[in-house]
Ligand SMILES: Nc1ccn([C@@H]2O[C@H](COP(=O)(O)OP(=O)(O)OP(=O)(O)O)[C@@H](O)[C@H]2O)c(=O)n1
């Protein structure tokens with residue numbers, strides 16, 4: 001069986017300064033989107049039927065030209081993203097083939113440096129029978145719930161909390177059902193959350209600090225450092 005990869009890449013990157021869509025910002029001379037796509041290919045090459053990339057509306061042609069050299073034997077579909085990340089994933093999901101896929105990965109372009117081993121763990125867990133899989137790392141801050149006035153309501157037990165990353169892996173039928181029902185869900189910040197709303201148990205696997213989400217300007221410095229380390233080893 002085969003894998004399909006959805007890459008939501010339609011974000012504006014406002015917290016990064018907003019000069020260009022975040023996925024097109026460069027680290028080490030290449031866009032975050034190219035780095036993300038290359039990582040997915042390295043982990044799933046023989047198996048990866050297609051990439052579906054959701055991009056800012058109007059940038060479809062530019063992104064296709066940018067990514068064509070990196071898609072290899074996998075089909076490359078570019079779609080216009082939506083207002084929210086969930087909308088972008090839903091648009092992309094429409095182009096994932098209905099047959100012959102046993103795992104759909106949804107991977108943020110902004111998590112461009114996820115190690116291959118993390119991607120493999122996600123795919124392996126889906127193939128082992130988990131319908132929804134997320135990479136996770138321990139939370140290192142104490143997390144508090146606050147009210148509208150900024151006053152602390154309570155402090156969840158940190159040992160029960162994890163921070164989740166991408167790629168998130170899904171049995172294809174489940175991901176379709178989750179997004180079909182997702183229109184009624186406001187504020188879903190990841191795809192696993194839509195599955196949780198269906199009562200599905202989501203499995204975690206070990207993530208990595210290198211799978212951080214490039215969000216603010218200082219994250220670009222960390223990204224440059226990770227890339228330099230990898231290129232020198
Ligand atoms: N409407 C949107 C919003 C986000 N994304 C994608 O979802 C991932 C996670 O989003 P985030 O890191 O929040 O990116 P931005 O929305 O660009 O960030 P900001 O809020 O700073 O503008 C990114 O790969 C982003 O391109 C998307 O495809 N469609």
Ligand SMILES: C[C@](O)(CO)[C@H](O)COP(=O)(O)O
Pocket residue numbers: 085108164165166189190191213
């Ligand atoms: C999907 C995600 O990366 C998992 O941690 C995260 O929820 C995306 O959040 P964002 O606010 O759209 O960056």
